[in-house]
Amino acid sequence: MTRPSSVPPPVTAVLDASSRWLPARLGQVENLLREQIAEHGEALAHDAETTMAAGGKRLRPMLVLLCAGSGEGEGPVLAAAAIELVHMATLVHDDVLDAAPLRRGKETVAAASGREMATAVGDLLFSRAFALLAANGEERAVGLLAQASVALAQGELAQRQDAFDTTISEQRYLDRCRLKTAKLFECACLMGREGEEMAQFGSEIGLAFQLLDDVLDVGGPPERTGKARGTDLLDGTVTLPLILAAAVDPAIAEMDLPGLDPAGAVELCDRIAATGALAEVRSRALRMIEAAKAALGSAAFEPEQRRLLELVADGVVQRYS
Amino acid sequence: MTRPSSVPPPVTAVLDASSRWLPARLGQVENLLREQIAEHGEALAHDAETTMAAGGKRLRPMLVLLCAGSGEGEGPVLAAAAIELVHMATLVHDDVLDAAPLRRGKETVAAASGREMATAVGDLLFSRAFALLAANGEERAVGLLAQASVALAQGELAQRQDAFDTTISEQRYLDRCRLKTAKLFECACLMGREGEEMAQFGSEIGLAFQLLDDVLDVGGPPERTGKARGTDLLDGTVTLPLILAAAVDPAIAEMDLPGLDPAGAVELCDRIAATGALAEVRSRALRMIEAAKAALGSAAFEPEQRRLLELVADGVVQRYS
Numbered sequence: 001m002t003r004p005s006s007v008p009p010p011v012t013a014v015l016d017a018s019s020r021w022l023p024a025r026l027g028q029v030e031n032l033l034r035e036q037i038a039e040h041g042e043a044l045a046h047d048a049e050t051t052m053a054a055g056g057k058r059l060r061p062m063l064v065l066l067c068a069g070s071g072e073g074e075g076p077v078l079a080a081a082a083i084e085l086v087h088m089a090t091l092v093h094d095d096v097l098d099a100a101p102l103r104r105g106k107e108t109v110a111a112a113s114g115r116e117m118a119t120a121v122g123d124l125l126f127s128r129a130f131a132l133l134a135a136n137g138e139e140r141a142v143g144l145l146a147q148a149s150v151a152l153a154q155g156e157l158a159q160r161q162d163a164f165d166t167t168i169s170e171q172r173y174l175d176r177c178r179l180k181t182a183k184l185f186e187c188a189c190l191m192g193r194e195g196e197e198m199a200q201f202g203s204e205i206g207l208a209f210q211l212l213d214d215v216l217d218v219g220g221p222p223e224r225t226g227k228a229r230g231t232d233l234l235d236g237t238v239t240l241p242l243i244l245a246a247a248v249d250p251a252i253a254e255m256d257l258p259g260l261d262p263a264g265a266v267e268l269c270d271r272i273a274a275t276g277a278l279a280e281v282r283s284r285a286l287r288m289i290e291a292a293k294a295a296l297g298s299a300a301f302e303p304e305q306r307r308l309l310e311l312v313a314d315g316v317v318q319r320y321s
Numbered sequence: 322m323t324r325p326s327s328v329p330p331p332v333t334a335v336l337d338a339s340s341r342w343l344p345a346r347l348g349q350v351e352n353l354l355r356e357q358i359a360e361h362g363e364a365l366a367h368d369a370e371t372t373m374a375a376g377g378k379r380l381r382p383m384l385v386l387l388c389a390g391s392g393e394g395e396g397p398v399l400a401a402a403a404i405e406l407v408h409m410a411t412l413v414h415d416d417v418l419d420a421a422p423l424r425r426g427k428e429t430v431a432a433a434s435g436r437e438m439a440t441a442v443g444d445l446l447f448s449r450a451f452a453l454l455a456a457n458g459e460e461r462a463v464g465l466l467a468q469a470s471v472a473l474a475q476g477e478l479a480q481r482q483d484a485f486d487t488t489i490s491e492q493r494y495l496d497r498c499r500l501k502t503a504k505l506f507e508c509a510c511l512m513g514r515e516g517e518e519m520a521q522f523g524s525e526i527g528l529a530f531q532l533l534d535d536v537l538d539v540g541g542p543p544e545r546t547g548k549a550r551g552t553d554l555l556d557g558t559v560t561l562p563l564i565l566a567a568a569v570d571p572a573i574a575e576m577d578l579p580g581l582d583p584a585g586a587v588e589l590c591d592r593i594a595a596t597g598a599l600a601e602v603r604s605r606a607l608r609m610i611e612a613a614k615a616a617l618g619s620a621a622f623e624p625e626q627r628r629l630l631e632l633v634a635d636g637v638v639q640r641y642s
Contacts, residue, residue: 116481120477120478120481121478123411123473123474123477124474127473130470131467131470135464135467135468139463142455143452143456146451146455149444149451149452150445150449152444152448153441153444153445154445157441157442157445
């Protein structure tokens, strides 16, 4: 359950299908992010580049903007930038913990400038997110983002506590995914627009996003994911494919995860795949995507807005079809 | 310029001099903190204890409450808890970076549960601070705390950038102190009460606090500070005593800080002390305390409130007299 990072989300397809307002607004978000990060100072220019790249395809900002629709003012642009700053902060801190040398093919802040700088850069990005919203009177967004940030940290803690435990329940895994991934997607959608249907839409696609990321870690292929199969297993992160596989092949739960080497991790991945667990997880993720789209239900959206939201949802699956 | 931690601030004297409202309110803050931290979950009970202890004497919460005065509602209690959560978060993250085994004689979160947990615990404390304020509609406090948090991280970055540089200017050092220490004191005072005089009061005592902490790192004695002399020098943190000493004894600026061992650090401390730099820094800090008290000026305070604020200011100096 590495936080999704290695796979481009379906942003291009959505941008292609959108009329001009969405690309224009995403451009405003990008400028705002660049402004916030440029203020790190000259000596941090290298880290700033790395940080700008770390967030990837701006899926969360796009969700904020799409849920808000084309008619909204500056609020959604601020919210979109703030949620991406928090996302970046978590990635920078993750790289400190994993001592990761590369993210998306670029040197991480941790690798370029050391753990100390990276911890402080993460704290700075995090603080800036709240400062940006507060300075512009975006109180509702502050509350949503703070709650989501609490959930992110709780999810991270839960994952560390569960490390190398092959006996965790499906429920525990799903709770972790909700905290660590789905809650920020939910926050993005709620920042864009109030309502239970928005919360459910965001939460379901966030969960599906994480489930499919965990399938990818086991199933690869590495040439598409950019990382070796079984990376999560080597970190001790037990995900749904393993949990379901162990129900079919109980010896999997007896594996000595702390003793795994990369070759052993790939072997374990094959064994998990042989149980059919990957197809099952994929199919559950698909059902989540359907539930997400159903949640939009009869709520009033602009026709283009609804189409694009469905396209984002479908795109989460198409990454893996 | 280790963030002040090892010396009990002058809380006891203030509590002794105060009528019942202040201890009662500090008790409310303590309960609120305990509530927030207890939610870390059972498995983190040990870390929760450590975290509660990490902040020490609650100097920043006391400033919030004192500046607000006895007549205020729940707002200052929330603000006081939130600022302490941010302070705790920075300490937990500092201990990750320094891999510190002990803080105030207790095992740090980093030592007890590993860097990974400690980074996440710090992020959680930080998020909770904003969530607590946002959930209670404390918008002004959110804005102040977010700004102060940005400054804290900027100060940390500046300090890392300046590491081992014996040629930094006095101005650069003071700017760093403002970001890393004084801004949070200023925030505490402004959370309690609006006004330029509160900002100046907080900022000046925060600066004095840091200057005197830096004197203590050079001058000790270790049996009072609980840490070896020259700890900052070993970390590469160049502070005002060294900067002033180097102006008198230029060879000090030529010292090979990265090559220092603990014995060498103590020798360098002696050499700095021999220039009279410690007395000079102390005297500057005293002038800051006078400026802080003068800033309160003719503003209307309850008589007890003014007396206690002055007592806090004096207490910052008395720690070292």
